[in-house]
Amino acid sequence: MIDFTLDADGIATLSWNMPGRGQNVMNQASCDALCEAIARAVAEPAVKAILMTSAKPDFIAGGDLAWLLAAHDAAPLFAQVTRLHRALRALENCGKPVAMALPGSALGGGLEVALCGHYRVAADAAGARFGLPEVGLGLLPGGGGTQRLPRLIGIEKALPLLLEGRRLTAAEALKAGILDAVVPIGTEAATACAWLQLALLAGGTHQPWDLKGYQTPGGAMASPAMQQRMMAANAMVRATTHGNYPAPKNILSCVYEGMLTDLDTGLTTEARYFVHTVLTPQAKCMIRTLFFSMNEAGKPAARPAGLPTQRYSKIGVIGAGMMGAGIAYVAARAGLQVALLDRTQDAADHGKAHARALLDRRRARGQDTPAQLDQARALLGRIAAGTDYALLDGAQLVIEAVFEDRATKAAVIRGAEAVLAPDAVLASNTSTLPIDGLAEASARPDHVIGLHFFSPVDKMKLVEVVVGRRTSGATLARALDLVRALGMTPIVVNDARGFYTSRVFSTYVLEGLAMLAEGVAPALIDNAGLQAGMPVGPLALTDEVSSQLLDRIDRQSARDLGADYQRRPGQEVAATMAALGRIGKKAGLGFYDYPAGAKKRLWPGLGELYPRAARQPNVAQLVERLTVVQAVEAARCMEEGVLTTARDADVGAILGWGFPAFLGGPLSMVDGAGLAAFVARCERLAAAHGPRFAAPALLATMAEQGLSFYPAGPDSAATPA
Numbered sequence: 258m259i260d261f262t263l264d265a266d267g268i269a270t271l272s273w274n275m276p277g278r279g280q281n282v283m284n285q286a287s288c289d290a291l292c293e294a295i296a297r298a299v300a301e302p303a304v305k306a307i308l309m310t311s312a313k314p315d316f317i318a319g320g321d322l323a324w325l326l327a328a329h330d331a332a333p334l335f336a337q338v339t340r341l342h343r344a345l346r347a348l349e350n351c352g353k354p355v356a357m358a359l360p361g362s363a364l365g366g367g368l369e370v371a372l373c374g375h376y377r378v379a380a381d382a383a384g385a386r387f388g389l390p391e392v393g394l395g396l397l398p399g400g401g402g403t404q405r406l407p408r409l410i411g412i413e414k415a416l417p418l419l420l421e422g423r424r425l426t427a428a429e430a431l432k433a434g435i436l437d438a439v440v441p442i443g444t445e446a447a448t449a450c451a452w453l454q455l456a457l458l459a460g461g462t463h464q465p466w467d468l469k470g471y472q473t474p475g476g477a478m479a480s481p482a483m484q485q486r487m488m489a490a491n492a493m494v495r496a497t498t499h500g501n502y503p504a505p506k507n508i509l510s511c512v513y514e515g516m517l518t519d520l521d522t523g524l525t526t527e528a529r530y531f532v533h534t535v536l537t538p539q540a541k542c543m544i545r546t547l548f549f550s551m552n553e554a555g556k557p558a559a560r561p562a563g564l565p566t567q568r569y570s571k572i573g574v575i576g577a578g579m580m581g582a583g584i585a586y587v588a589a590r591a592g593l594q595v596a597l598l599d600r601t602q603d604a605a606d607h608g609k610a611h612a613r614a615l616l617d618r619r620r621a622r623g624q625d626t627p628a629q630l631d632q633a634r635a636l637l638g639r640i641a642a643g644t645d646y647a648l649l650d651g652a653q654l655v656i657e658a659v660f661e662d663r664a665t666k667a668a669v670i671r672g673a674e675a676v677l678a679p680d681a682v683l684a685s686n687t688s689t690l691p692i693d694g695l696a697e698a699s700a701r702p703d704h705v706i707g708l709h710f711f712s713p714v715d716k717m718k719l720v721e722v723v724v725g726r727r728t729s730g731a732t733l734a735r736a737l738d739l740v741r742a743l744g745m746t747p748i749v750v751n752d753a754r755g756f757y758t759s760r761v762f763s764t765y766v767l768e769g770l771a772m773l774a775e776g777v778a779p780a781l782i783d784n785a786g787l788q789a790g791m792p793v794g795p796l797a798l799t800d801e802v803s804s805q806l807l808d809r810i811d812r813q814s815a816r817d818l819g820a821d822y823q824r825r826p827g828q829e830v831a832a833t834m835a836a837l838g839r840i841g842k843k844a845g846l847g848f849y850d851y852p853a854g855a856k857k858r859l860w861p862g863l864g865e866l867y868p869r870a871a872r873q874p875n876v877a878q879l880v881e882r883l884t885v886v887q888a889v890e891a892a893r894c895m896e897e898g899v900l901t902t903a904r905d906a907d908v909g910a911i912l913g914w915g916f917p918a919f920l921g922g923p924l925s926m927v928d929g930a931g932l933a934a935f936v937a938r939c940e941r942l943a944a945a946h947g948p949r950f951a952a953p954a955l956l957a958t959m960a961e962q963g964l965s966f967y968p969a970g971p972d973s974a975a976t977p978a
């Protein structure tokens with residue numbers, strides 16, 4: 258686990274080398290091995306200096322999340338963490354110089370171990386990252402990170418790294434004062450040894466915080482200036498999390514309380530908060546969905562078995578508008594040749610110019626190294642923009658992103674098929690048109706599939722892969738291979754109105770509009786959306802997508818479904834706003850006014866249109882409606898077979914429309930409440946607000962049988978049912 262060697266100069270090398278794993282991680286076994294290796298190096302008189310490194314490309318990739326997910330008991334976890342703290346204290350206080358040679362990334366627990374060295378040198382490896390990203394999974398650094406990082410670089414510089422979980426490059430970590438040196442790859446161990454030799458000559462090595470007269474860089478916690486900064490940080494955490502996420506609050510508490518005491522007391526404080534945080538349902542939900550489910554998405558469970566992986570070299574994109582241009586950019590970024598077509602050369606060039614603009618923006622931020630500038634030029638060179646379908650020659654897959662119009666799409670599909678190889682996949686980026694209908698235009702309907710990207714494509718990681726009735730398994734497998742090649746996350750859904758994401762997302766905005774019609778104050782509605790943990794309130798979000806679009810989809814659905822169509826009460830509000838021309842942000846007029854150069858503000862006319870009821874509900878009631886309505890619809894999608902796994906429901910919701918991550922996704926939310934309790938909640942809400950809240954039969958049956966969406970309850974890492 259940790260190889261121990263001693264050289265003639267008395268330098269002991271402790272090299273992390275976990276068997277059977279590509280990366281070193283911190284778990285019970287490796288922590289035990291670390292404690293033993295430290296004890297030996299500290300105790301053996303022949304050891305004069307200690308070098309810690311890794312036999313793998315990275316130093317330590319972080320904590321073993323399966324271990325943390327499975328942890329249920331506070332006492333053994335606390336004992337384990339305390340033991341690690343003691344060992345790391347013994348290492349940094351042993352009187353022997355300790356150097357850390359980092360061949361690659363040191364993240365989470367990896368960086369915390371590295372912080373215990375008296376000297377840190379990293380290899381200049383391109384992908385290497387350094388940071389404490391625990392907060393992103395609802396956790397806090399439990400290996401001393403909340404205590405050593407602020408003592409090393411100052412409280413003010415440490416807070417954003419702890420609260421935002423940023424991963425720094427080696428150059429950034431050097432600048433931040435986290436690393437002492439960055440050297441060419443392969444020379445880090447020799448550099449560390451050279452430092453150890455010098456340190457041995459100088460005699461006596463200590464951490465700055467163990468020296469008499471140590472002062473926190475940038476100001477002590479007790480200083481009036483720092484007290485004020487902490488108040489501001491506290492307010493900021495509250496404003497961004499609305500109290501939904503325990504981890505950032507606990508990180509702040511660790512820093513605040515720990516930095517008012519000595520390091521050893523601070524470490525005990527951290528251990529307590531760490532155990533508390535690991536055991537919260539929020540951490541369990543976030544680890545499961547944001548780590549395990551995200552990694553699983555598109556892997557064998559969804560991909561038909563036994564089919565060879567399609568390696569992509571060229572794809573085509575037809576329609577170089579907002580979506581097509583974005584798709585062309587991400588494909589070229591992934592190293593593929595892209596034929597980007599539109600009706601005119603100007604339109605196609607305009608689409609390619611989008612890629613140039615994205616690259617220019619990156620360059621303007623000064624983020625590009627010379628090698629990256631070369632890569633940017635090559636990226637643009639891979640996009641061939643034009644109007645001639647002959648450009649599609651050799652494309653293994655074509656994505657159409659033309660206007661949302663059946664006839665236009667049908668013509669484009671036929672045109673592409675005429676030049677493509679018979680086995681090429683035809684994908685549509687439609688957001689509303691059924692894939693089965695589009696496949697009718699094709700001579701090879703089994704090759705047609707939906708690839709629903711989200712805007713802006715370069716930022717949104719999700720792709721909703723829509724399988725039609727006639728889509729073949731091979732087409733699905735190859736579509737999934739493309740999504741992975743693009744570095745994006747797929748969910749697989751069956752063809753149905755609104756697919757999954759648009760359908761469930763719309764329940765959130767429409768519930769907000771229904772509240773408005775009931776006389777709930779508009780500011781209260783949008784605040785309730787934020788309190789629920791959604792990124793934007795429902796009224797503001799309707800302005801983003803436009804009431805006109807909601808109204809159009811409503812009319813189309815009514816035409817298509819006839820008597821079966823169940824209109825939601827919020828649709829009436831969307832229709833009214835669209836009829837008034839207050840269609841949303843793009844018109845500068847919606848639920849909000851958008852004055853040029855000033856902040857948006859609620860439209861004063863709303864009060865007349867929807868008079869405020871004398872009695873206003875409390876915010877918790879609104880929060881409940883805004884989240885439960887989504888969970889009920891997601892469950893309906895499972896019942897109808899639109900979705901086949903809870904994992905896709907949860908990953909799609911968080912990545913697709915910003916469903917609150919602390920709940921783990923809409924179906925994790927159902928599991929978290931308990932099926933029977935959730936069904937009872939639905940019944941209560943349905944009685945008060947209407948049948949849209951009625952629990953689908955699936956939930957009632959699951960409740961009766963004692964089932965949950967994830968096999969072992971809300972904290973299972975196993976592949977969901």
Ligand code: NAD
Pocket residue numbers: 575576577578579580581598599600604657658659660661662665669686687688689709710711712
């Ligand atoms: P857009 O209007 O920005 O772009 C459409 C492009 O298609 C235009 O450049 C147009 O000139 C081109 N075009 C039209 N007919 C063509 C033809 N016959 N041959 C070649 N090019 C043609 O639209 P958009 O927002 O990029 O949307 C495109 C598709 O993506 C639609 O199906 C839409 O529903 C879907 N979609 C949009 C979003 C979004 O947020 N805008 C999100 C997901 C999916």
